[in-house]
Amino acid sequence: MPDLATPLNAWYRSTARDLPWRRPGFGAWGTLVSEFMLQQTPVNRVVPHLEAWLERWPTPAALADAPPAAAVAQWANLGYPRRALWLHRAAIEICDRHGGVVPREVDALLALTGIGDYTARAVAVFAYGDRHPVVDTNTRRVIARAVDARSQPGPAAKGDLAAMEALLPRADAEAATFNAAAMELGATVCTARSPRCDSCPIAHACAWRAAGYPDTGDSRRRQARYEGSDRQARGAVLKALREGAGHELPAKLVAADWADPRQRDRAVDSLIVDGLVEATDGMLRLPR
DNA sequence: AAGGCGTGGAA
DNA sequence: TTTCCAAGCCT
Numbered sequence: 001m002p003d004l005a006t007p008l009n010a011w012y013r014s015t016a017r018d019l020p021w022r023r024p025g026f027g028a029w030g031t032l033v034s035e036f037m038l039q040q041t042p043v044n045r046v047v048p049h050l051e052a053w054l055e056r057w058p059t060p061a062a063l064a065d066a067p068p069a070a071a072v073a074q075w076a077n078l079g080y081p082r083r084a085l086w087l088h089r090a091a092i093e094i095c096d097r098h099g100g101v102v103p104r105e106v107d108a109l110l111a112l113t114g115i116g117d118y119t120a121r122a123v124a125v126f127a128y129g130d131r132h133p134v135v136d137t138n139t140r141r142v143i144a145r146a147v148d149a150r151s152q153p154g155p156a157a158k159g160d161l162a163a164m165e166a167l168l169p170r171a172d173a174e175a176a177t178f179n180a181a182a183m184e185l186g187a188t189v190c191t192a193r194s195p196r197c198d199s200c201p202i203a204h205a206c207a208w209r210a211a212g213y214p215d216t217g218d219s220r221r222r223q224a225r226y227e228g229s230d231r232q233a234r235g236a237v238l239k240a241l242r243e244g245a246g247h248e249l250p251a252k253l254v255a256a257d258w259a260d261p262r263q264r265d266r267a268v269d270s271l272i273v274d275g276l277v278e279a280t281d282g283m284l285r286l287p288r
Numbered sequence: 289a290a291g292g293c294g295t296g297g298a299a
Numbered sequence: 300t301t302t303c304c305a306a307g308c309c310t
Contacts, residue, residue: 034306035307039305040293040307080293083293114308118306136307137307193299193303193304224292226294227301230292
């Protein structure tokens with residue numbers, strides 16, 4: 001396997017996007033919040049919400065002191081609102097277990113609510129500069145192509161970490177840059193559709209290119225249709241509560257115009273199970 | 289371990 | 300219009 005880090009890191013240093021969480025001294029809390037928001041939400045939509053969030057809650061303690069309803073409401077339309085609830089819980093856990101300081105150890109990060117293999121290592125690497133493999137969907141696609149000569153990655157697997165570890169430079173700082181560079185390449189050049197191989201800094205070393213760009217199939221999961229789904233109904237219920245005064249409304253008025261009333265009720269019930277909604281004597285509200 | 293979970297922009 | 304896709308996590 002040829003060295004990918006030297007050309008990729010050089011490319012990153014000259015062309016990487018200027019993003020808030022890449023500013024020097026951005027801080028571990030900012031990094032943690034950004035990573036929560038970036039879980040399945042595009043970069044461009046995250047940036048303004050991240051800045052507003054950190055202005056309101058500049059520390060884990062500040063968020064931990066707020067009611068969960070405030071976090072869910074501030075999350076606005078970023079999607080997957082359970083992440084707001086999980087981030088709020090993580091802030092409480094950081095205060096309870098770590099004195100209000102975002103932990104540095106991967107195991108401690110993994111033990112926080114809403115943090116998995118990706119986010120734990122992203123914080124340890126990008127906030128603290130430690131040496132770990134950081135593997136997201138971009139990195140998996142870059143490795144699938146450059147190393148495994150496949151057109152698309154398989155489903156996320158534990159072995160992904162070892163595959164990235166094998167490519168990682170020895171020095172901490174170079175390893176951190178390589179982690180970020182692999183993600184950046186996947187996000188801007190080695191994209192899922194229509195990759196820009198002409199502009200790729202590691203095209204000369206790419207196994208997929210050497211093999212003639214074979215279509216090796218696509219094992220990714222298909223997302224269920226959103227229009228008319230329970231998920232869309234949940235979204236409508238939560239949107240109403242977010243925008244209601246005091247994040248509270250008479251149950252009968254919440255998404256009252258939803259076409260299928262039984263689906264609406266099902267959505268409310270599932271939101272209550274998830275802790276995103278509370279019900280008391282005819283009222284629905286975001287969790288206090 | 290396969291499926292559920294929001295939202296909006298691009299192709 | 301429909302489908303795809305986006306710095307995943309949890310159960």
